[in-house]
Amino acid sequence: MKDIDRIPEPVINLFKDVSRIAGYLWNKEWAERNAGNISIDISEYFGPGELQAGSGFFPFSLPEEAANLTLFVTGTGCYLRSLIDNIEEAACIIRINPDASGYHIIWGGHSENFKPTSELITHVAIHCFNKIHRTSYKAVLHTHPLELIVLSHHSLFRDEEKFNHSLWKMCPEIRVFVPKGIFCAPYSLTGSEELADVTINGLTKRDVILWEKHGALATGENIEKAFDYLDVANKGAKMLLMAWSAGFEPTGLTLQEMKDLEKFI
Numbered sequence: 712m713k714d715i716d717r718i719p720e721p722v723i724n725l726f727k728d729v730s731r732i733a734g735y736l737w738n739k740e741w742a743e744r745n746a747g748n749i750s751i752d753i754s755e756y757f758g759p760g761e762l763q764a765g766s767g768f769f770p771f772s773l774p775e776e777a778a779n780l781t782l783f784v785t786g787t788g789c790y791l792r793s794l795i796d797n798i799e800e801a802a803c804i805i806r807i808n809p810d811a812s813g814y815h816i817i818w819g820g821h822s823e824n825f826k827p828t829s830e831l832i833t834h835v836a837i838h839c840f841n842k843i844h845r846t847s848y849k850a851v852l853h854t855h856p857l858e859l860i861v862l863s864h865h866s867l868f869r870d871e872e873k874f875n876h877s878l879w880k881m882c883p884e885i886r887v888f889v890p891k892g893i894f895c896a897p898y899s900l901t902g903s904e905e906l907a908d909v910t911i912n913g914l915t916k917r918d919v920i921l922w923e924k925h926g927a928l929a930t931g932e933n934i935e936k937a938f939d940y941l942d943v944a945n946k947g948a949k950m951l952l953m954a955w956s957a958g959f960e961p962t963g964l965t966l967q968e969m970k971d972l973e974k975f976i
């Protein structure tokens with residue numbers, strides 16, 4: 712029996728979605744080299760003890776709420792563009808053990824020295840947060856959206872309200888589809904617990920987390936919806952930069968025009 716034959720069909724369909732979105736990320740130049748990572752909570756598709764035979768155990772200190780989570784997760788150092796054709800090399804499924812002291816890799820990770828993403832601690836923290844606060848949110852996407860990163864170098868980044876207003880005013884879609892806006896997370900080292908804490912704090916009030924001078928992260932019901940938050944937010948940043956490049960300050964939607972859009976939110 713091949714490895715893939717052991718995977719439930721809904722999960723195989725999720726793999727197809729991940730491959731498709733990875734193609735979008737590559738085409739947008741948001742996923743250079745090993746940039747970005749993805750995880751999806753697929754616990755609902757696996758019973759206790761399932762798929763554990765023969766898998767290695769990797770000690771890793773995790774919050775106790777993470778016990779028994781089963782996650783699809785991309786690998787550290789792996790290229791997201793590899794998800795398009797070789798998902799079993801660039802990603803794996805992990806099952807966190809009952810006391811959250813580590814995990815088993817129960818599928819995938821078929822590349823040399825494979826390990827889950829270096830941002831695992833942030834991804835796990837978000838899935839634990841989602842399990843309590845928005846149970847339908849299953850996917851987490853971190854990538855490097857060009858124009859949002861450029862704007863994180865601008866002084867606007869220091870004033871989150873003004874930053875969000877500047878993007879919302881660019882066109883109705885931004886106001887409607889990123890209604891809670893963007894959280895401006897000050898620079899911190901990738902993979903750190905500090906970054907995980909700041910990100911969770913940001914998700915209590917915003918749709919998108921912008922990591923200063925690094926990239927952005929969103930969570931959604933599925934990988935496409937997480938991508939949509941980043942895509943629409945980045946469109947606002949791109950339009951703002953285009954206006955500035957053309958040498959003018961955009962007029963922007965008026966406060967009344969933005970208020971009128973609230974019925975679509």
Ligand SMILES: [Zn+2]
Pocket residue numbers: 746747853854855925926
């Ligand atoms: Zn990154």
